[in-house]
Amino acid sequence: MNMTQPLSSCSNCGLHELCIPTDLSADDLKRLDQLVYARRKLCRGEELYRAGDQFGAIYSIRSGSFKKEVALEDGRQQVIDFLMSGDVLGMDGIGTDRYSCNAVALEDSVVCVIPFVRLEAISREVRGLQHQFHRVMGREMVRHQAVKMLLGGARAGERVAAFLLTLSRRFEERGYSASEFILRMNREDIGSFLGIQLETVSRVLSQFHRDNLVAVMQKYIRILNAPGLRHVAGSMGEAQPATTAKALLAVSLPAHQDTKRAASKVSALGA
Amino acid sequence: MNMTQPLSSCSNCGLHELCIPTDLSADDLKRLDQLVYARRKLCRGEELYRAGDQFGAIYSIRSGSFKKEVALEDGRQQVIDFLMSGDVLGMDGIGTDRYSCNAVALEDSVVCVIPFVRLEAISREVRGLQHQFHRVMGREMVRHQAVKMLLGGARAGERVAAFLLTLSRRFEERGYSASEFILRMNREDIGSFLGIQLETVSRVLSQFHRDNLVAVMQKYIRILNAPGLRHVAGSMGEAQPATTAKALLAVSLPAHQDTKRAASKVSALGA
DNA sequence: CGGCGTCTTGACAAAATTCAACGCCTGTGG
DNA sequence: CCACAGGCGTTGAATTTTGTCAAGACGCCG
Numbered sequence: 001m002n003m004t005q006p007l008s009s010c011s012n013c014g015l016h017e018l019c020i021p022t023d024l025s026a027d028d029l030k031r032l033d034q035l036v037y038a039r040r041k042l043c044r045g046e047e048l049y050r051a052g053d054q055f056g057a058i059y060s061i062r063s064g065s066f067k068k069e070v071a072l073e074d075g076r077q078q079v080i081d082f083l084m085s086g087d088v089l090g091m092d093g094i095g096t097d098r099y100s101c102n103a104v105a106l107e108d109s110v111v112c113v114i115p116f117v118r119l120e121a122i123s124r125e126v127r128g129l130q131h132q133f134h135r136v137m138g139r140e141m142v143r144h145q146a147v148k149m150l151l152g153g154a155r156a157g158e159r160v161a162a163f164l165l166t167l168s169r170r171f172e173e174r175g176y177s178a179s180e181f182i183l184r185m186n187r188e189d190i191g192s193f194l195g196i197q198l199e200t201v202s203r204v205l206s207q208f209h210r211d212n213l214v215a216v217m218q219k220y221i222r223i224l225n226a227p228g229l230r231h232v233a234g235s236m237g238e239a240q241p242a243t244t245a246k247a248l249l250a251v252s253l254p255a256h257q258d259t260k261r262a263a264s265k266v267s268a269l270g271a
Numbered sequence: 272m273n274m275t276q277p278l279s280s281c282s283n284c285g286l287h288e289l290c291i292p293t294d295l296s297a298d299d300l301k302r303l304d305q306l307v308y309a310r311r312k313l314c315r316g317e318e319l320y321r322a323g324d325q326f327g328a329i330y331s332i333r334s335g336s337f338k339k340e341v342a343l344e345d346g347r348q349q350v351i352d353f354l355m356s357g358d359v360l361g362m363d364g365i366g367t368d369r370y371s372c373n374a375v376a377l378e379d380s381v382v383c384v385i386p387f388v389r390l391e392a393i394s395r396e397v398r399g400l401q402h403q404f405h406r407v408m409g410r411e412m413v414r415h416q417a418v419k420m421l422l423g424g425a426r427a428g429e430r431v432a433a434f435l436l437t438l439s440r441r442f443e444e445r446g447y448s449a450s451e452f453i454l455r456m457n458r459e460d461i462g463s464f465l466g467i468q469l470e471t472v473s474r475v476l477s478q479f480h481r482d483n484l485v486a487v488m489q490k491y492i493r494i495l496n497a498p499g500l501r502h503v504a505g506s507m508g509e510a511q512p513a514t515t516a517k518a519l520l521a522v523s524l525p526a527h528q529d530t531k532r533a534a535s536k537v538s539a540l541g542a
Numbered sequence: 543c544g545g546c547g548t549c550t551t552g553a554c555a556a557a558a559t560t561c562a563a564c565g566c567c568t569g570t571g572g
Numbered sequence: 573c574c575a576c577a578g579g580c581g582t583t584g585a586a587t588t589t590t591g592t593c594a595a596g597a598c599g600c601c602g
Contacts, residue, residue, distance in 0.1 A: 070420060078424050080416050092416060095409025100416060120402065124395050131391065137408050138366025144415035145351050145363060145371060149341060151422035152466035153349050156590070187549065195423035197591055202550055218549070218599075427558070458581065468559060473582055489567075489581070543602105550597070559588070566581075572574090 009033055010112075015086045019060045019112075019136075028126045035122060035129075036060075036112045048089060048103040048111060055093030057115045061085050064109020065184045068092070068101045069192075079192040081147075082106075082185060085174055088136055106184040151195045154234070159194040160204040161233035164214065168223055179226070183219040208232075280304055281383075286357045290331045290383075290407075299397045306393060306400075307331075307383045319360060319374040319382060326364030328386045332356050335380020336455045339363070339372045340463070348373075350463040352418075353456060356445060359407055377455040422466045425505070430465040431475040432504035435485065439494055450497070454490040479503075 011029040013019065039062065042048060048059060051070060061083060068081040068089075080101060083089055089111065093099040123130035150162055172178035183190070191198040205216045213229050215222040223229065282300040284290065295303065310333065313319060319330060322341060332354060339352040339360070351372060354360055360382065364370040394401035421433055443449035454461070462469040476487045484500050486493040494500065 070416075072424070078420050080419050080423070091409060092413055093409070095406050095411075095413050100413050120398075120405070124398065124401060127391075127395065130395060134391070134408075135366050137405075137412070138362060138364070140366075141408070141412055141415065142363055142366050142371050144412065144419065145341075148351050148415065148418055148422060149349050151419060152351070152463065153343070186547095192423065198548090199550080199592085200590065203590095206550070457579090469580090470560085470582080471558060474558095477582070545600100545602090547600085548598085550595105552593105552595085554592085554594105556591070557589085560586085562584085562586105564581105564583080566579105568577100568579085570575100570577085572576100 010035055013062075013112075015060065015062065019086050019088065028128065031122055031126055032129065035114050035118060037115050037118070038113045039110055040113055041110050042105040042108070044105055044107050046105050048105065049093075049099045050102045051099055053093075053099045055090070055097045055099055055116065057113050058088055058090035058094075058119065059103075059111040059113055061087050061089060062110040062112055064111075065106045066103050066109065067106055067185060067189060067193075068103050070101045077102075077192065079185075079189050082189075082193065084170060084184075088140070091137060091140060156194075156196045156200050157204050157207070158233050159196060160190075160201060160208070161213075161229045163190065163194055164221065164223065165226070165229055165233055167221075168226070179223045181221055183221060186219075281306055284333075284383075286331065286333065290357050290359065295397065295399050299399065302393055302397055303400065306385050306389060308386050308389070309384045310381055311384055312381050313376040313379070315376055315378050317376050319376065320364075320370045321373045322370055324364075324370045326361070326368045326370055326387065328384050329359055329361040329364075329390065330374075330382040330384060332358050332360060333381040333383055335382075336377045337374050337380065338377055338456060338460060338464075339374050341372045348463065350456075350460050353377075353460075353464065355441060355455075359411070362408060362411060427465075427467045427471050428475050428478070429504050430467060431461075431472060431479070432484075432500045434461065434465055435492065435494065436497070436500055436504055438492075439497070450494045452492055454492060457490075 010019075010032045037057065040048075040059075042064070048066065063085050065082065065084040066087075066089060067079050068083065069077040069079045071077055089103050090099065092101055094116070119129075119133065123133055150159055154162065167181065167183075168178045171181050185193075187198040187201045191201045194201070205214070208214045208229075209216045211228070213223075213225045213232070215224055281290075281303045308328065311319075311330075313335070319337065334356050336353065336355040337358075337360060338350050339354070340348040340350045342348055360374050361370065363372055365387070390400075390404065394404055421430055425433065438452065438454075439449045442452050456464075458469040458472045462472045465472070476485070479485045479500075480487045482499070484494075484496045484503070486495055
């Protein structure tokens with residue numbers, strides 16, 4: 001399945017805020033509808049683009065979700081991002097005219113195809129679009145930064161906690177439940193993304209479950225104690241505006257023998 | 272020291288390729304010179320901007336170097352990037368209208384101040400500038416991606432090796448020696464950036480030295496065996512275009528007792 | 543109902559952190 | 573010009589964390 005449907009209309013797209021569109025005059029809106037060349041539907045596992053492909057368009061995710069990954073040539077893949085509806089895919093190709101990773105659908109998904117020359121042309125005329133596009137790129141960079149911080153400074157438990165909280169917030173932003181959701185990716189992908197082994201992901205989730213932070217049933221996740229999770233995540237928890245707090249906890253007890261650091265933090269909080 | 276000098280001229284700036292400017296008509300060049308509002312000189316340790324500051328401008332580094340860091344509120348700082356001449360600072364503020372990190376000069380430095388509204392205005396008129404700016408942002412994103420891969424998948428030795436190689440290449444791009452340079456940052460900053468402890472950085476460098484991969488004298492670095500370093504860095508070594516190779520090595524011997532993995536890889540290569 | 547991919551859990555090994563001590567280099571002040 | 577303080581870098585030993593290997597459970601799809 002790889003069909004491209006012609007229908008397209010940005011002006012009434014539900015993604016508004018999240019995607020490229022923004023508040024514009026009626027006249028500008030007409031222009032905006034020229035942005036999207038087509039829609040494209042992808043089945044689970046299908047690739048939207050591959051590393052090395054000629055760059056030509058960016059894609060706004062209309063429904064579904066994706067992972068971005070880079071091949072390590074020993075066959076293994078390193079996951080570098082997870083994206084969901086409203087997110088923009090393909091900006092990794094802008095810098096070099098070739099995509100720098102593979103974009104793979106995690107479930108059946110639909111994207112809007114936005115030819116980049118067209119985006120540049122229209123954003124030269126429609127100031128609001130120009131600014132919005134820059135903001136989208138800017139936010140993507142900040143997201144990358146946040147992940148770098150996580151990978152650079154956090155233990156396994158903190159990584160997983162921050163990961164769950166980020167997912168939670170992103171689902172909420174899209175109108176879904178913040179406390180209950182289905183993971184679209186498997187443990188291996190999560191581990192790859194977080195820089196830990198899939199076994200470690202599993203262990204940490206089990207520990208969280210035991211501590212009543214989250215209910216875990218395979219891919220189904222229910223967050224039971226968000227403040228507790230944020231506590232475990234420490235500084236990396238939710239840094240949408242600027243920075244949060246880790247600090248205070250760093251002083252806490254040196255963690256007992258067979259219990260994970262995560263657990264000790266939690267018990268200190270009182271689940 | 273925090274003076275802002277009025278003088279400015281993009282059309283004859285030596286940074287050309289690296290910075291915003293690109294090949295344009297004489298007429299466009301005049302416009303381009305309006306880009307830079309002023310120059311600003313910073314002393315070592317001085318902050319160009321801080322996380323949370325109102326975003327207003329991006330900065331092109333004319334000379335010197337910077338680190339970007341985020342406060343962890345337990346007083347510790349996490350370094351998320353190192354930048355040098357020709358790089359652009361401040362794009363982290365575009366997404367949210369507030370800078371998301373602190374930019375600190377690692378040595379006495381000079382930056383060009385580019386008011387963002389001005390950049391957007393001129394790039395609406397000068398197509399080449401628009402495109403070039405997008406490419407600069409795009410390249411920054413790819414750089415972030417590469418670091419994420421490093422932090423996500425690499426051992427300490429691989430991280431340090433990749434770090435040295437990246438520095439080497441970036442110096443070379445700027446016309447300096449690729450094999451001999453001075454680190455502008457201390458071990459703690461390197462460790463923070465690479466997600467390892469400063470002691471580990473030191474140990475790895477010592478090991479590299481013993482293996483005759485690099486000569487290390489405090490901040491002075493001389494690369495003695497670049498292929499060997501690339502070998503140690505594995506897949507993360509130099510991925511400017513797309514991906515490289517790790518693969519083959521993953522199969523190698525399980526590393527002997529008191530010798531670092533890096534060392535075993537090297538000896539297998541033959542320094 | 544069975545097979546298979548995915549997830550969980552345990553035991554052990556390896557890697558990196560932590561804590562601590564010491565040496566080196568720089569810049570300052572006598 | 574030398575001595576010394578303080579920051580920075582190096583190294584060692586013990587400990588924690590994570591990875592690795594292996595086995596078994598679970599759930600989903602055919």
